Amino acid sequence: MVESMGRHVLSVRDLAVEFGGDRGTLRALDGVSLDLHAGRVLGVVGESGCGKSVTARAILGILDRAGKVTGGQVLLDPGTSSQQDLVALDPNSQTMRGVRGGRIGLIFQEPMTALSVHYTVGNQIVEAIRAHRELSKADARNRAIELLGEVGIPRPESRVDAYPFQLSGGLRQRVGIAMALAADPQILIADEPTTALDVTTQAQVLALLRRLQRDKGIALMLITHDMGVIAQMADDVAVMYLGRIAEFSPVRDLFARPRHPYTRALLRSVPSIRAEPRDRLATIGGTVPHPGARPSGCAFHPRCPEVIAGRCDQSAPRPVPPLEAGAACFLNEGAA
Template identity: 75%
Template sequence: MEQGNVHALEGVSFDLRAGRTLGIVGESGCGKSVTARSILRIIDRPGRITGGRILLDPGTPQEVDLAALDPESARMRAVRGGRVGLIFQEPMTALSVHYTVGNQIIEAVRQHSDISKAEARNRAIELLREVGIPRPETRIDAYPFELSGGLRQRVGIAMALAGDPDILIADEPTTALDVTTQAQILALLRRLQAEKRIALMLITHDMGVIAEMTDEVAVMYLGRVVEYAPVAALFAAPRHPYTRALLRAVPSVLAAPRQRLATIGGAVPHPGARPAGCAFHPRCAEVIPGRCTAEMPPAIPPGIAGASCFLDVPA
C-alpha cells in the first residue's frame, strides 16, 4: 500500500578524517547501517536519497558529491570498493558460498585495477597474509564454509581492502564472534588504520568497543544524530538523555552481584510512526512536557560537539 515518503535518515551529518576513527552507535533500527549503505549508494529499493550531500574530498578540486551520482554509474562503481571499502556486518553470510574466497577477492581486486588474473591472485594472497590468515597460499582456494567465523571476517576485511581504500566502513565487524576473536579483529583494524592512514567509520552497538576504538562518536536515534562528541567527553559527560541511558545499560564489573541491568523503556519507533517533536520523548525520563512533545530540537552543526536536545540548548 502506498504510504508516501518515510525518512529513514534525516539530519545526519559528520566528518571522516584520515587516520581517525568515527564511531556510530545506537540501538538496532536507529539508522546506522542505512547510513553506511547511503554513502556507498547501495540502499535497497524502493529506498533512495531525496536530499543532502555526501562529499568526497571536500574543499579540493577533486570534490565530488556521491549523492548526486547515478548509483550504477562507472564513477560511483569506482568509488564503491575503491575509494570507500565496506566490511559487512555478518561474517557467516557476507561471502558467497558458491565461490572460493580467492575468487571473490580476485574479483574485487580486478574491479579496481588493470592487472592480470595471475597478478590479482598474488595480490589476493598478499591481502590474506596482511589480515593475518595463516597459510594464505592454500586458504585462498578454500570455500567460506571451510573457514571459522573469525577467518571469514578477516576475508571480508581483505575484500574491503582490495581497492586500497581511503575510507573503510566497518558495519558491526565483530557480530556473532566470540570475545577472543572480537579482540583480534579490532586489533587488526587498529593496526591497518595506523599503517595505511585510513579514515575508519566503525558502526556498533557496543559501548565498550566505542570506548576502545574511536576518536569521535555520533550517537544515532531514529535516523538522526542526537549527540556528537570526542569519545572521552562523551563518556565523561554525556549531554543527551539517550546517550546517558545507553551508558547506564552497559554492564559493569563494579556492579553489586545480582543487580538488574538498567534498561531503556519502550522501543525505537518505526520511521513511519515517528512521534511529534523529539523522537526520543516517549522514552525519555527528562522530557519537558509541551516542548519536547511538540518541537524538534535543533540539529547539531557539522563537526561541532553537542546534543540535539532542549536540555543542551540555552533558552
Template identity: 75%
Template sequence: MAERVVLAVRDLAVQFGSEQGVVRALDGVSFDLHAGRTLGIVGESGCGKSVTARSILRLVERPGIISGGRLLLDPGTPEEADLARLDPDSRQMRAVRGGRIGLIFQEPMTALSVHYTVGNQLIEAVRQHSTASAAEARARAVELLREVGIPRPETRIDAYPFELSGGLRQRVGIAMALAGDPDIVIADEPTTALDVTTQAQILALLKRLQAQKGISLMLITHDMGVIAQMADEVAVMYLGRVVEFAPVRQLFAAPRHPYTRALLRAVPSILAAPRQRLSTIGGAVPHPGMRPAGCPFHPRCGERLGAVCMERIPAPVPTGRPGASCFREEEAA
C-alpha cells in the same frame, strides 16, 4: 591542526516508499570523517546506522532513495565529488565503491558467496580496481590474506567460505574491503556473531591496519565498549538523526543527551553489586513510519521537560562541534 575532512555528510535524508506511505529512514544526518581517524556511529538497532553506510556507497535498495542532502568526497578540494548526485551504476561510482571506500559487511557468515572460493571472490575485487593480470591478482590476494592474519594463505585461498570459521570469514571480508587499496573503510558492526576472543582479535587487526595504511575508519556498532576502545569521535544516532556528537573521551566523561546517558547506563560494569539488575531503556525505537511528534526520544526519555519536548523538534547537532540535539542542552547554553 585538525586532520583534513575526507568525507562530509550533510543533511542526508533517505526515504522508502510503501503502501502505508513514505518512511523516512534518515532525517538530516550530518557528520565529518577525518583523515586517519576513527568515527564511531552508535545507537540501537533501527536507528539508521547501516542505512547511512549503504547510502554513502549508493547501495540503498529500491524502493529506497536519497531524497536530500550531500555526500561530499574530498570536500573543499578540486577532486570534490558529491556521491549523492552520481548514478549508482555509473563508472565513477563503481570506482569509488571498493576503490576509494571499502565496506566490511555486518554478517561474516553470509557476506561471502558459498558458490565460489574466497580466492575467486578476492581476485575479482582486486582486478575490479587494478590492471593486474590473473597471476598478479592471485599473488595480491594471497598477500591480502596474509595481511589480515589468515594462516597458510597459499592454501586457504582455494577454500570455500563454509570451510572457514566465522573469525576467518570476517578476516576475508576485511581483505576484500582492502582489495582496492581504499583510504576510507566503513565497518558495519564487524564483530557481530563472533565470540569475545575473536572480537578482540578483529578489532586489534583493524587498529593495526589503520595505523599501517593511514585509513579513515567509520565504525558502526551498538557496543559502547567497542566505541571506547576504537573511536576518536562519536556520533550517536536515534531514529535517523544524529542526537549527539563528541570526542570519545568527552562523550564518556560528560554525555549531553539523555539517550547517550541511557546507553551508557545500560553497559554492564565490573563495579556493580552482585546480582544487580542491568539498567535498560524503556520501550523500543519507534518505526520510522510512526515517528512521534516533537523530540523523537521523548516517549522514552526520563528527563523530558514537558510540552516543549512533546511538541517541538530540537535543533540539530552543529556539524563538526560537540553538542546534543536536546532542549536541556539548549536551556543550559
C-alpha cells in the same frame, strides 16, 4: 574540535533517505551530517533501526530498491578541487563503481552470509582487485595472497583456494576485511563487523582493524551498538536515534560528560564490572518507535527521563552543527 585532525576525506551533509513501501513512505534518515578524517575512527552507535546501516549504504549508493536518497549531500574529498557529491552520481555509473571498493571499502556484519559459498575466497578477492586495478589474473592472485597474509590469515597461499564455508567465523571476517582493502581505499565503513563473532575473536578482529587503520591512515567509520567497542576503537562518536544524530563528541567527552539524555541512558545500560551481584541492569524504558510513527517534537521524548513537558513534545531541538561537539537536546541548548 580539540585534537588535530587528518585530512577531511568525507563529508555527509543533511542526508535524508526514505523507503517507499506498501504502507506509505518511511523516513529512515532525517538530516544526518557526519565527517570522516584520514587516520581517525568515527564510531556510530545506536539501537537497531536507528539508521546506522542505512547511512553506510546510502553513502555507497547501494540502498535496496525501495530506498531513496531524498536530500543532502555526500561529499568525497570535500573542499578540494576533486570534490564530488556522491548523491548526485548515478549509482550504476562508472564513476560511482570506482568509488565503491576503490575509494570506500565496506566490511560486513555477517561473515557467514556476506561471502558467496559458490566461489573460493581467492576468486572473490581477485574480483575486487581487478575491478579497480589493471592487474593480470596471476598478479591479482598474488596480491590476494598478500592481503590474506596482511589480515593475519595463516597459510594464505593455500587458504586462497578455500571456500568460505571451510573457514571459521573469525577467518571469514578477516577475508571480508581483506576484500574491503583489495583496492587500497582511504575510507572504510565497517557495519557491525564483530557482532556475529565470539568475544575472543571479536577482540582479535578489532585489534586487526585498529592496526590496519593506523598503519594505512584510513578513515574508518565503525558502526556498532556496542559501547564497549566504541570505547576501545573510536576517536569521535556519533550517537544516532531514529534517523538523526542525537549527539556528536570526542570519545572521552562522551563517556565522561554525555550531553544527551539518550547517550546517558545508553551508557547506563552497559554492564559494569563494579555492579553488585543481583543488581538489575538498567534499561531504556519503552522501545524504539517505528520510523513510520515518529513521535512529534524530539523523537526521544516519550522515553526520555528528563523530558520537558510542553517543549520536547512540541518542537524538535536544533540538530548538532557539523564538525562541532554537541547534542540535539533542549537541555543542552539551554545551557549553551
